[in-house]
Amino acid sequence: MSDLKVQNLRRTYGPVVALADMTFDVAEGEFFCLLGPSSSGKTTTLRAIAGLEELDKGQVHFAGQDVTRAPVQGRGMSMIFQTFALYPHLSVEANLAHPLRRAGVSASEARKRVNEVAELLRVTHTLKRKPSTLSGGEQQRVAIGRAIVQRPKLLLLDEPLTNLDAKLRHDMRAEFKRLHRELGMTMILATPDQLEALTMGERVGVMRDGKVVAIGKPRDLYQTPGDTYVAQMIGSPPINFLHAAGSGDNTVDLPFLGLPVAAPGVSPGQPVTLGLRPHDIGLAGGGPARAAKFTARIHLTEPLGDVTVIDVAVKDAAMKMVLREEVAAKYNVGDEIEIGFDPGDLHIFDQSTGARLGVGAMQ
Template sequence: MPPSTNTALSLSGVSKHYGKVRALEDLSFSVQEGRFFVLFGPSSVGKTTTLRTIAGLVRPDKGSVHIFGRDKTDAEIAGRGVSMVFQSFALYPHLTVYQNFAYPLVEEKVAKDEIDRRVRETAAMLKLDKKIDRKPNTLSGGEQQRVALGRSLIRRPKILLLDEPLTNLDAKLRHDMRAELKRLHRQFGLTIVYATPDELEALSMGEEIAVMRDGTVVQIGTPDELYEAPQDMYVAGKIGSPHMNMIRGRTAKDRSAVEASFGPLSLSRKIAAEAGEEAVLGIRPNDIRFAAKGEKGLDVSISMLEPLGDVTVVSVAAGQETLRMVLPESAATGLAPGQGASIYLDPKKFHVFRASSGQAIA
């Protein structure tokens, strides 16, 4: 089926191997025009290779890359309408800021006065007008970052690829640049593909997130979808902080409960698993609270307290399992390790995964 016209980018079945190393394996996803799309996953899951494949720096072994409906799998790098910001910024060290900005336009043979106008416009937009005659190595990290961005934007690309652009910046600057990138995205209506290993960046910026593992996409969805309905233990463990509690157990006979080491946990539905099959039950720390008076709770003992200001992360021991729960700071005052407590796990918030494959059970 050919991708629809407002699909900016689509990859289907893309594989790339370097010798025996599998960089990408049957990778497919598509990005709507104007979307802020995030590739999320730890380092070396193939995020950079994916971006380089889209840019044309890497030719896939199998599969195809369509850009605005056209097959660009084996097309030249130039003329794809794609530009890229590298993790290392990759500024031209021997050229000034002005020349760095001008470079893509010179290569496109844009007229000189037009180049000058656009360079100055871009420099002003990124607040670099006073640094225009400097060489990159005399600029701060944040300024280098903005030069890299400006050089990518000046060509007015249809698709902008960003490879961990904030990784090399300090925390304060990262925060500012996140806002700046969102602003640029809105201002230009650009289609952005953004690779990051940082959960916070992914969730705060991405309109759509593809969680990657071992060179392929595990799940694609909005931040809410990934948080509410992870299709895989891997996704469940990557999205959300503190991480989801994972309780190992077996499916009960009537398939509406999971037998954990500390007793059965009943579910709000029957699950599509065999009776006795090993299952993993996930519950987010936010969905655990102390049992109300008269409510049937699970008896645990408090093992550790981590006050984080407005909330406190409480670790409790239930049988062999350690569960973490997030409580408002007021609810956690007066607690001490070693104390006993009764907690309530909301059955509607349980996520059940197959222990063998890690996939969510319907």
């Protein structure tokens, strides 16, 4: 049993609160992601789990034991650091062998395991070299190798893809998923990139100001975000927010729509924020589901190859929408476009608290 329980962690640096109140559980063998903007406390959380950070408050339980005050050494965890942190004065081989030698593995056994890991991560050709002579991708793979060579029960990943270029990042995302499947160890990834969190994490914890504000499966967080913060953290391009007010009991009036939208739980005059994903907006002719139709003017287009992100404006509202490239190619900047959405895709949040109230419906 190697599940991890993180309870009420608090860490301050003078007046700066790095961790306010971190609580979450990770099950054995799970791939868990911590998603949050920079300085939301992701790294501090990982370091606290590893024992590298002194805590003002809170407990870390790992594999059924309270390890809050346990020494860093011998926790059965490893970490991949944002800077890779390879030992610059040692060869790749010695870098990979270090955790094993410290764990008391014999030299011959260590050599065997180092070769296995090098093979797995395709760095065999670099074994005799110093880390500084390696490319970014190779350094990254050596860092992974050093972290997994001793078969830790828990692997902590601190923004491991931040220092890589886009192509490599894509490859490494797949690589981490493969490693997780093959090695079956518990993994916690800290990342500011929602794409990484959604593609890699089995569950995602969304962080804000040193706290976990939402935990869930990526799909659930995307489809039913609990508040406006979670809604805007997840999804690319980001969700559109529109401001409106309740027009009557359980209805909302959008200024650019001819008809009111049913909005359960909204009282008359209550200010609400409506969230609409760019992917949920389409051409008005696209089937009966897009019942809420309106005309907007194209402001800007960003062709991405397969799809095009289009910025449209209607009355005083601006939104982004996504169209397939061949459809988008028919329109120019300045054109009027007939578009619509399914009111069922409308996320309704309270404007003052940001809390989710429900989804819209056709009146």
